[in-house]
Amino acid sequence: MHACVIHAAQDLRVEEFTPSAPAPGEAAVSVAFGGICGSDLHYYRHGRVGDFTVREPMVLGHEIVGHVAALGPGAAGPAAGTPVAVHPATPCDHCAECDAGRRNVCAATRYLGSAARTPHVQGGFAQYVTVPAAQLRALPPDLDLRRAVLAEPLSVALHAVRRAGAVRGRRVLVTGAGPIGCLVTAVLRHEGAAEVVVSDLMEAPLRIARACGATATVRVGADDDAQGRPFDVAVEASGAPAGLRTCVERTRRGGTVVLLGLLPPGEVPLLGNITVTRELELRGAFRFDTEFDDAIRLLADGLPVDAVVTHTFPLSEARAAFDLAHDRTIASKVLLDLTRHTHPEATTTSTP
Ligand SMILES: [Zn+2]
Ligand SMILES: [Zn+2]
Numbered sequence: 001m002h003a004c005v006i007h008a009a010q011d012l013r014v015e016e017f018t019p020s021a022p023a024p025g026e027a028a029v030s031v032a033f034g035g036i037c038g039s040d041l042h043y044y045r046h047g048r049v050g051d052f053t054v055r056e057p058m059v060l061g062h063e064i065v066g067h068v069a070a071l072g073p074g075a076a077g078p079a080a081g082t083p084v085a086v087h088p089a090t091p092c093d094h095c096a097e098c099d100a101g102r103r104n105v106c107a108a109t110r111y112l113g114s115a116a117r118t119p120h121v122q123g124g125f126a127q128y129v130t131v132p133a134a135q136l137r138a139l140p141p142d143l144d145l146r147r148a149v150l151a152e153p154l155s156v157a158l159h160a161v162r163r164a165g166a167v168r169g170r171r172v173l174v175t176g177a178g179p180i181g182c183l184v185t186a187v188l189r190h191e192g193a194a195e196v197v198v199s200d201l202m203e204a205p206l207r208i209a210r211a212c213g214a215t216a217t218v219r220v221g222a223d224d225d226a227q228g229r230p231f232d233v234a235v236e237a238s239g240a241p242a243g244l245r246t247c248v249e250r251t252r253r254g255g256t257v258v259l260l261g262l263l264p265p266g267e268v269p270l271l272g273n274i275t276v277t278r279e280l281e282l283r284g285a286f287r288f289d290t291e292f293d294d295a296i297r298l299l300a301d302g303l304p305v306d307a308v309v310t311h312t313f314p315l316s317e318a319r320a321a322f323d324l325a326h327d328r329t330i331a332s333k334v335l336l337d338l339t340r341h342t343h344p345e346a347t348t349t350s351t352p
Contacts, residue, residue, distance in 0.1 A: 002341045003059045003126035004318040009047030019128040022072030027133040031338040033149040034125045035063035036325045044322050050262040052115040061125030062088035062112040063152040065145045077133035085151045087135040087292045088112040104287040127338050143300040154295035157183035159288035160260045164233045168192035173231040176238025177205035179308050179333040182212045186305050189213035204329050211307035237261050241268045256281040309333045314340035
């Protein structure tokens, strides 16, 4: 069995490991696909994401789907062979946040492939993983694994749109057309937003945003976006301070700005006086909880998000997959095919 392990910045290895049997309450999953997330890319490039730093070797990956391989003693979950998506989080269930229904911000949560805690929680880019059986979700029959792998990032998008409040009939700005910005766009349209304008530095991701339902796109630096009415809601999905600036500048008095992208570590500039005088609501959005089940349903119902997945690589070519995923002129969501480790000659598939 093999797994994709980060040792330090730029040091990503596909390594052999010996799988262990699921403990009581756990399930083992034969992983089929894993989606490479912006956070995985940050761990690869910088050895950290936001304020979380890699301090020991860690299997990356938290967007995974596969088949149940075995259930541990006393574990309740889908039977062996069932196709499943894996919810990446297990909150503690007894802190103040968990009690208040804010399980996604539980400080003691265990999240697959995250260096937020030490020892780190090992991730899912492995051919075989054991997780608490409660994290498994059986897939509906009409949802295939390749599409289901978007359940995790789509949950992030659903949660961010929930944080924005009612969006029906609203005019919404999304800064950043990466996979998350595009999924936010699809959710906003699904929730009835009248206009969704997406901005990015590059044209290729904006094309994907339009395929996901953006009513207009703005190429930063090329299109003149100075005109136009202010937005009711802005969702910052680029993780760049410039994106946050645009959101604050372009949101109407009394409007809401959702900060979704993880910004660079430490302090970032904020147009404080605009925030004050317009009485903007600045709201963070982090991860998700029960949105995972809603995301699976939306994917099964045909939410138009297929354009987000651009490439699939076998596990053995994980480094190439990570390198390509950095190139935003070509790639959006890049998948690892964990079933294809032993066939390094297999060709890379690409969908337009
Ligand atoms: Zn992710
Ligand atoms: Zn908790």
